[in-house]
Each structure stands twice: as C-alpha cells, then as structure tokens.
Amino acid sequence: MDASQVDRIRRFNRTVTQRIGALDDAFLSRSRPLGQARLLWEIGPAGSEVRTLRARLALDSGYLSRLLRALQADGLVTVDADATDGRVRRVHLTPAGLAERAELDRLSDGRATEILRPLAPEQRTRLVAAMAEVERLLTASTVxxxxxxxxxxxxxxxxxxxxxxxxxxxxxxxxxxxxxxxxxxxxxxxxxxxxxxxxxxxxxxxxxxxxxxxxxxxxxxxxxxxxxxxxxxxxxxxxxxxxxxxxxxxxxxxxxxxxxxxxxxxxxxxxxxxxxxxxxxxxxxxxxxxxxxxxxx
Amino acid sequence: MDASQVDRIRRFNRTVTQRIGALDDAFLSRSRPLGQARLLWEIGPAGSEVRTLRARLALDSGYLSRLLRALQADGLVTVDADATDGRVRRVHLTPAGLAERAELDRLSDGRATEILRPLAPEQRTRLVAAMAEVERLLTASTVxxxxxxxxxxxxxxxxxxxxxxxxxxxxxxxxxxxxxxxxxxxxxxxxxxxxxxxxxxxxxxxxxxxxxxxxxxxxxxxxxxxxxxxxxxxxxxxxxxxxxxxxxxxxxxxxxxxxxxxxxxxxxxxxxxxxxxxxxxxxxxxxxxxxxxxxxx
DNA sequence: TCCATTCTCTGACCTTAGTCCGAGAAGTCG
DNA sequence: CGACTTCTCGGACTAAGGTCAGAGAATGGA
Known part of the structure; x- marks a missing residue:
C-alpha cells in the first residue's frame, strides 16, 4: 500500500474530525447529553421500535432503557407496547420532542452553513463535490x-x-x-x-x-x-x-x-x-x- | 446558502465520522483511555511545554495535570521544569513512551490501510485526491x-x-x-x-x-x-x-x-x-x- | 522590594457513558 | 400446557471526562 496515501488519510482524519466534528457539538449545545440527543434524533418523526434503535445505535439494553426514561421524563417521547407483539415497545416523539429534534436539525444546519460561509461560491461547489466523492468512496470501501x-x-x-x-x-x-x-x-x-x-x-x-x-x-x-x-x-x-x-x-x-x-x-x-x-x-x-x-x- | 450544499455536509459528517472515526479507535485499543493516548501522541518525540499542550488540546489545567501524572506513573513520560522559566514544565517521552507512540502510529496506519484495501488502485487515487481537496477547503474555511x-x-x-x-x-x-x-x-x-x-x-x-x-x-x-x-x-x-x-x-x-x-x-x-x-x-x-x-x- | 501575574498541581466533586446481571412479561413451538 | 426464546427494564457498579477553587512556586514590572 502506498505510504503517502495512508498518510493522507491520517491527515484528513485530523482536519476533518476537528472541523466537521463540530456538527455533533450542535447536539451537545442544547444542554442535553450527546447520547440522549442522538437517540432523540434517531427515533425520527415516525417513531421506532425500541429493539431497532438498540440494533442501529448498538446500545446496551439497560442503557437504552435508561436513556428513554430520561427523554420520557422530559416529556419528549412516549413509550408504549406494540399492538401486535406485546414484548416490543414503540417510541414516539411528542410535539415537544419533534420541536426539539427540529431545533437540533437547525443547529446542525447552522454549523454546516458556517463552514460554507467563508468560501467563495466556486470553492463551495468544489468542497461539496469533493465531499460527495469522499463519501461515495468510503461507502464503497465499507462494503x-x-x-x-x-x-x-x-x-x-x-x-x-x-x-x-x-x-x-x-x-x-x-x-x-x-x-x-x-x-x-x-x-x-x-x-x-x-x-x-x-x-x-x-x-x-x-x-x-x-x-x-x-x-x-x-x-x-x-x-x-x-x-x-x-x-x-x-x-x-x-x-x-x-x-x-x-x-x-x-x-x-x-x-x-x-x-x-x-x-x-x-x-x-x-x-x-x-x-x-x-x-x-x-x-x-x-x-x-x-x-x-x-x-x- | 444553498440548502443542498448544507445537506451534503451533514451527510458527509455522518459517513465520515463512522468510517474515519475508526482511526481514533486505534488509540483506544491499547487499553489506555483516549485522553491519555491523544496526549501521548501530541507530546511528540521532541517533547512539549505543558502550557502549549493545554492550549493545543484545550484542556483544563487540573485535568491535564492528572493525565500527565497517569502517563508518568506508567513510565511513559518525564516532567521537569523548564531551564529558563521555572514555572513552566516540559514533558518528554521516555523510550517506553516513544515506543508506545510508535505503536499508536502503526495501529492508526493499519486502520487507514483497511480503508484503502478494498478499493481498486484508481479509486484509491481518487479518494486520496478528494480527501486532499476537502482538507484544503476546510482549512481555508477555518481561517x-x-x-x-x-x-x-x-x-x-x-x-x-x-x-x-x-x-x-x-x-x-x-x-x-x-x-x-x-x-x-x-x-x-x-x-x-x-x-x-x-x-x-x-x-x-x-x-x-x-x-x-x-x-x-x-x-x-x-x-x-x-x-x-x-x-x-x-x-x-x-x-x-x-x-x-x-x-x-x-x-x-x-x-x-x-x-x-x-x-x-x-x-x-x-x-x-x-x-x-x-x-x-x-x-x-x-x-x-x-x-x-x-x-x- | 512588593505586588500582580503566570503556571502548575491537588483535592473535591459532578455528569456521562457504558457493562453486567437477573427479573419478569409476552410470545412461540412442540 | 410447558419449555424455551425474545424483549424490556431496573439495580449495582465502574471508568472516563471534565469542572472548580485554592495553594504554592516562579517571574516580571513598578
């Protein structure tokens, strides 16, 4: 493997986690633990089964249960049994939860905008194109x-x-x-x-x-x-x-x-x-x- | 600002933190807390002043001090007063610390290699070029x-x-x-x-x-x-x-x-x-x- | 020389993330 | 029906990350 390519990936990692990682900070800036914020986001407007959340986020069942309790206590979600299988539970966002999620989206968009703002229009286009390329190839390499x-x-x-x-x-x-x-x-x-x-x-x-x-x-x-x-x-x-x-x-x-x-x-x-x-x-x-x-x- | 561009940045964030974030896991896989590992790496072969480390990593002084104590206890670093200014302290890696740092580098390279391996040679070239472009433009936007x-x-x-x-x-x-x-x-x-x-x-x-x-x-x-x-x-x-x-x-x-x-x-x-x-x-x-x-x- | 500043360190404390285990309810299959 | 599985939940516990205040040594400037 080409050493300069390996090196490039490592350098990329350092720059990108610094600059792009800030998007995740948006999730933190709402005085809510990152775990809760991510979960809230992942539940989605249509609701989710608890077990699929557990699988998607790779969380311990006890831990997830506790996170849900916390969101429930804040009035952001409701948890109730599935209609057909009484063992599985479904989570839904309350109106307050939906609003909170929308706010997270807005903050996240704001961070993204701040990255684009200092750039000239044609630099923005190039950045977005290069990002799409990186994403595409990283996905390919994940297969x-x-x-x-x-x-x-x-x-x-x-x-x-x-x-x-x-x-x-x-x-x-x-x-x-x-x-x-x-x-x-x-x-x-x-x-x-x-x-x-x-x-x-x-x-x-x-x-x-x-x-x-x-x-x-x-x-x-x-x-x-x-x-x-x-x-x-x-x-x-x-x-x-x-x-x-x-x-x-x-x-x-x-x-x-x-x-x-x-x-x-x-x-x-x-x-x-x-x-x-x-x-x-x-x-x-x-x-x-x-x-x-x-x-x- | 173009909404599709903002959206692309957010999507990029999700893919990249998943895939590239794995490079940081290399730091975790040495049974050492991430904070310690990062610090060890940041000290560098030539040593550093404690205050510059604090500034670079944006760490609380108490926290940094404790991290250094931990590395010291493991025999990876030495801390002693600066020759010209007795208030500032300088950290140096011991031979064991240098070895550990080299090992972190090696693991990190390994993760980077795993990203490249599944790709065809010309895909690798494209990935690396796109990464360089993203890095360059993100840097530009950070100025x-x-x-x-x-x-x-x-x-x-x-x-x-x-x-x-x-x-x-x-x-x-x-x-x-x-x-x-x-x-x-x-x-x-x-x-x-x-x-x-x-x-x-x-x-x-x-x-x-x-x-x-x-x-x-x-x-x-x-x-x-x-x-x-x-x-x-x-x-x-x-x-x-x-x-x-x-x-x-x-x-x-x-x-x-x-x-x-x-x-x-x-x-x-x-x-x-x-x-x-x-x-x-x-x-x-x-x-x-x-x-x-x-x-x- | 004295006072303010810089730098580091320690102790006390808090939150978050995460693991392990066992209980118990609900469903499935022979 | 009974045995086994699936799914969720709470208790107990640990490690890590991080904050805050105060002490003490060294330095620099009036």
Missing part, C-alpha cells in the same frame, strides 16, 4: 464481501432482488423456471460458491459460481443494488469470483448474459472477458463470454 | 479574518514576514525605510485598518488600508503565508478590505505593486482592478491599480 450459504436470508434476498430486476428489464419478462437452474446445492462449496456483498449488514449485491470439476467455472447471478451502483462493486464482485474460481482449481470463467444488461456487458469486457460462441442453450442468453484466468503466482 | 491593532504581536509578525518576503523577491532587495511608510498610527482606525488572517490562532496573512478622508482608500501590505497559498485567502482578504473601505466611506480603492509579485497582480486583475497611471512616487511601485467600489445596497 464487505463474504462467501454465504445460499439458504441464508441475505442470499435469498439477493436472489429475489436479482430475479425481480430481470423480470423488469428483459423484454418479455423473466421466468426462473425456464432458465438453466442454479439451485442451492449447486452454489454450496465445493459444487459452487455464492458471494454476498453487504453494507452495514444489509445485502447490497451478490455473485455466484458453479464449479463443475475439470470444466470452466460458470458465473451466475451477478447483481448490484441500485443504491450502490457506480461504486465499483460489480468489478469487485467479479474480481472476488475470479479469485475464488482460481483457488478452487478452475482455469477459465464463462458466463452468459442478456442483451438488456448493458452495464454488465461493459463490465465483463472491461475486465478482460472476450465474447465467444454460444456454449449452452440458456434461452435468456444473448451474449457469451469467457476469460482465461492467470495462474496465481 | 478567520479580523481587524487587529497594528501593535499586536500577530500584526508585527505578519509585517516582518511581509518585509522578509519582499526582501527576498524584489530584484535588489527591499528597504522599508525607502518605501512610502504606513506606520502603526496610519493603520489604526479611523485613519486606516489592518486585517489579520489567523488559522488556529496563528497569523497566516494580512492586508491593510490607509483611509485618508475624502480620498481613495490605499491598499497596503497584502501578504499570505506560503503554507496557505492557493486556498483563496488572498481573494478573501482583498474582499474584506473592500468591504471595510466601503463601510468606512471610501468610493475607490487604489494600490501599487511590484512587478515581481505576479500572483498579486493576477489577483487584482481578477478582482476587477484596472491598471492606471502612476499616482505616487513609491520607488518599489511598478504597477498601479484602481477599483471603483460598488455602492453597498
């Missing part, structure tokens, strides 16, 4: 790719999202029953492998390989959630698949794809795949690609 | 410009730095005694005004105006510290001067400058100054500029 059992909820979520997308994009729709199948067993090692990409523990992409012994690996089910497109995740998934294929003994990766999936086709070409003649009878396949893997050295 | 008495230490610092720069850059050097003077009285309101730009309370630039009643304001002593050049500070100082001139009744700003100060000349032209005939006998003046101020509406 985690792991081998997952095809029966895992995240795996089925991705499969359904993938099918749904094909249904929407293919001319004449998509019916998985008509396609060459890739059932759970076929994507479980060592017969195959399924990779799932997650962002903050939410599935945001997948890719699968069938690994018939002695034959080319077969890439299937490459999907990237719309929210994270344009972050290079497709390329990363493809790269991980090739690594998996190589370490599991395959020398070649093959795939077929539909003509409507233009980004995917561009991705395969950019990654060094070359178009070959049809090698199976997949009815949804218009283009067939192949790449000879480099021997890992 | 504070204020009217300062010419006898203030920051003002004299800027004056000396300015003269030193002219000495170095003018062909044949610079002697203030030969130039048209602008003494302290002439730069004290209402006869004139001196603006000093500061970054983290350190002077990093200045600009002055002489304001003879009923005549054009005369801009003098425009200087920007090398470290913050290219951040738009010159333009900001110039803009602030025009504002001061306008609110104090001037309709026109004039200035002369030397041909070697090319950035300054470019700045004046870009800001709408037009070159005019020589209007005084300043021996270091090669170019003479003038701008008619817009009437503040």
């Amino acid at each position: 985690d790719i792991a081998v997952v059992d095809p029966r895992h909820p995240d795996a089925t979520f991705c499969r359904e999202a993938y099918f749904e997308e094909l249904r929407r994009r293919f001319e004449g729709g998509y019916d998985p029953a008509l396609a060459i199948p890739a059932d759970d067993a076929a994507l479980t090692p060592p017969a195959g492998v399924l990779l799932v990409a997650r962002l903050h523990d939410e599935p945001v992409g997948c890719a699968a390989l069938k690994l018939p012994a002695g034959e080319p690996a077969h890439l299937k089910r490459m999907w990237v959630a719309p929210a994270v497109r344009g972050t290079g995740l497709g390329r990363r998934l493809l790269h991980e698949c090739e690594r998996e294929a190589a370490t599991r003994g395959a020398r070649v990766v093959r795939l077929e794809t539909n003509r409507t999936l233009t980004e995917a086709i561009a991705l395969y070409r950019a990654a060094g795949y070359r178009e070959v003649a049809r090698f199976n009878d997949e009815i949804y396949g218009d283009h067939f690609f192949e790449k000879v893997l480099e021997v890992p050295g | 504070d410009i204020a009217v300062v008495d010419p006898r203030h230490p920051d003002a004299t610092f800027c004056r000396e730095a300015y003269f030193e720069e002219l000495r170095r850059r003018f062909e044949g050097g610079y002697d203030p005694a030969l130039a048209i003077p602008a003494d302290d009285a002439a730069l004290t309101p209402p006869a004139g005004v001196l603006l000093v730009a500061r970054l983290h309370d350190e002077p990093v630039g200045c600009a002055a105006l002489k304001l003879p009643a009923g005549e054009p304001a005369h801009l003098k002593r425009m200087w920007v510290a090398p470290a913050v050049r290219g951040t738009g500070l010159g333009r900001r100082l110039l803009h602030e001067c025009e504002r001061e001139a306008a609110t104090r009744g001037a309709r026109v700003v004039r200035l002369e400058t030397n041909r070697t100060l090319t950035e300054a000349i470019a700045l004046y032209r870009a800001a709408g100054y037009r070159e005019v005939a020589r209007f005084n006998d300043e021996i270091y003046g090669d170019h003479f500029f003038e701008k008619v101020l817009e009437v503040p509406g």
Whole structure:
C-alpha cells in the first residue's frame, strides 16, 4: 500500500474530525447529553421500535432503557407496547420532542452553513463535490464481501432482488423456471460458491459460481443494488469470483448474459472477458463470454 | 446558502465520522483511555511545554495535570521544569513512551490501510485526491479574518514576514525605510485598518488600508503565508478590505505593486482592478491599480 | 522590594457513558 | 400446557471526562 496515501488519510482524519466534528457539538449545545440527543434524533418523526434503535445505535439494553426514561421524563417521547407483539415497545416523539429534534436539525444546519460561509461560491461547489466523492468512496470501501450459504436470508434476498430486476428489464419478462437452474446445492462449496456483498449488514449485491470439476467455472447471478451502483462493486464482485474460481482449481470463467444488461456487458469486457460462441442453450442468453484466468503466482 | 450544499455536509459528517472515526479507535485499543493516548501522541518525540499542550488540546489545567501524572506513573513520560522559566514544565517521552507512540502510529496506519484495501488502485487515487481537496477547503474555511491593532504581536509578525518576503523577491532587495511608510498610527482606525488572517490562532496573512478622508482608500501590505497559498485567502482578504473601505466611506480603492509579485497582480486583475497611471512616487511601485467600489445596497 | 501575574498541581466533586446481571412479561413451538 | 426464546427494564457498579477553587512556586514590572 502506498505510504503517502495512508498518510493522507491520517491527515484528513485530523482536519476533518476537528472541523466537521463540530456538527455533533450542535447536539451537545442544547444542554442535553450527546447520547440522549442522538437517540432523540434517531427515533425520527415516525417513531421506532425500541429493539431497532438498540440494533442501529448498538446500545446496551439497560442503557437504552435508561436513556428513554430520561427523554420520557422530559416529556419528549412516549413509550408504549406494540399492538401486535406485546414484548416490543414503540417510541414516539411528542410535539415537544419533534420541536426539539427540529431545533437540533437547525443547529446542525447552522454549523454546516458556517463552514460554507467563508468560501467563495466556486470553492463551495468544489468542497461539496469533493465531499460527495469522499463519501461515495468510503461507502464503497465499507462494503464487505463474504462467501454465504445460499439458504441464508441475505442470499435469498439477493436472489429475489436479482430475479425481480430481470423480470423488469428483459423484454418479455423473466421466468426462473425456464432458465438453466442454479439451485442451492449447486452454489454450496465445493459444487459452487455464492458471494454476498453487504453494507452495514444489509445485502447490497451478490455473485455466484458453479464449479463443475475439470470444466470452466460458470458465473451466475451477478447483481448490484441500485443504491450502490457506480461504486465499483460489480468489478469487485467479479474480481472476488475470479479469485475464488482460481483457488478452487478452475482455469477459465464463462458466463452468459442478456442483451438488456448493458452495464454488465461493459463490465465483463472491461475486465478482460472476450465474447465467444454460444456454449449452452440458456434461452435468456444473448451474449457469451469467457476469460482465461492467470495462474496465481 | 444553498440548502443542498448544507445537506451534503451533514451527510458527509455522518459517513465520515463512522468510517474515519475508526482511526481514533486505534488509540483506544491499547487499553489506555483516549485522553491519555491523544496526549501521548501530541507530546511528540521532541517533547512539549505543558502550557502549549493545554492550549493545543484545550484542556483544563487540573485535568491535564492528572493525565500527565497517569502517563508518568506508567513510565511513559518525564516532567521537569523548564531551564529558563521555572514555572513552566516540559514533558518528554521516555523510550517506553516513544515506543508506545510508535505503536499508536502503526495501529492508526493499519486502520487507514483497511480503508484503502478494498478499493481498486484508481479509486484509491481518487479518494486520496478528494480527501486532499476537502482538507484544503476546510482549512481555508477555518481561517478567520479580523481587524487587529497594528501593535499586536500577530500584526508585527505578519509585517516582518511581509518585509522578509519582499526582501527576498524584489530584484535588489527591499528597504522599508525607502518605501512610502504606513506606520502603526496610519493603520489604526479611523485613519486606516489592518486585517489579520489567523488559522488556529496563528497569523497566516494580512492586508491593510490607509483611509485618508475624502480620498481613495490605499491598499497596503497584502501578504499570505506560503503554507496557505492557493486556498483563496488572498481573494478573501482583498474582499474584506473592500468591504471595510466601503463601510468606512471610501468610493475607490487604489494600490501599487511590484512587478515581481505576479500572483498579486493576477489577483487584482481578477478582482476587477484596472491598471492606471502612476499616482505616487513609491520607488518599489511598478504597477498601479484602481477599483471603483460598488455602492453597498 | 512588593505586588500582580503566570503556571502548575491537588483535592473535591459532578455528569456521562457504558457493562453486567437477573427479573419478569409476552410470545412461540412442540 | 410447558419449555424455551425474545424483549424490556431496573439495580449495582465502574471508568472516563471534565469542572472548580485554592495553594504554592516562579517571574516580571513598578
């Protein structure tokens, strides 16, 4: 790794936590502990379940309970049992709580404005653009790719999202029953492998390989959630698949794809795949690609 | 202010504190309180005065003293009186303290590396470039410009730095005694005004105006510290001067400058100054500029 | 020389953040 | 129904961060 890049990130950290961290101070400046303020904000105008708050903010249950008691005592929230499940409790902001939250927003906006104010208009534009870029790439780098059992909820979520997308994009729709199948067993090692990409523990992409012994690996089910497109995740998934294929003994990766999936086709070409003649009878396949893997050295 | 820009800054804050804040966790992961770790790092290999640490980290004197006691008890620092001033104390890292600090650096680098690792090489380059841009512009926006008495230490610092720069850059050097003077009285309101730009309370630039009643304001002593050049500070100082001139009744700003100060000349032209005939006998003046101020509406 | 100032340190005190544990109510499944 | 799980809550406790006031040593200036 380039040392100057590492150094840059550390310097960035120092400048940014000083200057941007001030936005969080807005939460402190209302004579309310930061924890309470953050919780108040996180509850949101529509209310939340206590358990989701606990998960989102990663708080101890006792601690969260106490924070809620404090907000309740100040008349900012109400806590009552969920209608369908008596164990879970729901929190709602009272009008006073909503007002307080709006005030936090206002303060936070004020801090942001103070950052922009001293800058010339065109500097502001540049700052905002650079921030968007940093955010985008940090998000991309937060995405985690792991081998997952095809029966895992995240795996089925991705499969359904993938099918749904094909249904929407293919001319004449998509019916998985008509396609060459890739059932759970076929994507479980060592017969195959399924990779799932997650962002903050939410599935945001997948890719699968069938690994018939002695034959080319077969890439299937490459999907990237719309929210994270344009972050290079497709390329990363493809790269991980090739690594998996190589370490599991395959020398070649093959795939077929539909003509409507233009980004995917561009991705395969950019990654060094070359178009070959049809090698199976997949009815949804218009283009067939192949790449000879480099021997890992 | 553009609401979408404000919004972007807030979103940036959320993503970045999550992801980059992890760099600070490195400081926590050594079973040492964050405060102690930060202090240890801030002392630096060369040692520091206790009072400068207190100022830099904005710590209560009692609190800082206790932190130092704790580090001392762990054998990481030594504290002893300054040689020239027996009141101030100096802190130095022991070999163990240096090792601990190096370890913190190493951990911090590790976190930074983890951010870069999942990215493609060209994404890394983009991230680092965008970070540099954000840092640069946030720094620019942190610079504070204020009217300062010419006898203030920051003002004299800027004056000396300015003269030193002219000495170095003018062909044949610079002697203030030969130039048209602008003494302290002439730069004290209402006869004139001196603006000093500061970054983290350190002077990093200045600009002055002489304001003879009923005549054009005369801009003098425009200087920007090398470290913050290219951040738009010159333009900001110039803009602030025009504002001061306008609110104090001037309709026109004039200035002369030397041909070697090319950035300054470019700045004046870009800001709408037009070159005019020589209007005084300043021996270091090669170019003479003038701008008619817009009437503040 | 004396007085005000600067600098550091200690003691006393407070709030916030956070952990651990066990009780108890509500739901689920065989 | 009974056993197990899920979810919430309060008690007990700890560590860390932080504030305030006062004492005492060293310095600088009138």
